[in-house]
Amino acid sequence: MKRSRGFKNKTRRLLRHKKATTITERMKIFKVGDAVVIKINSSIAKGCPHPRYYGVFGRISEERGRAYVVDVNDKNKKKQIISAREHLILSKSPS
Numbered sequence: 075m076k077r078s079r080g081f082k083n084k085t086r087r088l089l090r091h092k093k094a095t096t097i098t099e100r101m102k103i104f105k106v107g108d109a110v111v112i113k114i115n116s117s118i119a120k121g122c123p124h125p126r127y128y129g130v131f132g133r134i135s136e137e138r139g140r141a142y143v144v145d146v147n148d149k150n151k152k153k154q155i156i157s158a159r160e161h162l163i164l165s166k167s168p169s
Contacts, residue, residue, distance in 0.1 A: 121158025
């Protein structure tokens, strides 16, 4: 039988740390142009970006419902990642 290669393939170690989600994490508000880092919260499956983009730096380009559209660079290509606010953190670097 061929092994499955699903959405969360090879991510068990990366996403194993579950933590309780607070109200403030669910109510985070970002502005267009904010610098963010994609950091997947494994206790929330909804609105989760692909694990390939874990730790990637990007900028908020628009708000879509409860989620945000983040512009990221994938090598030389610009991509747009749609992610829920629980999976984004503000970047500490000024760039």
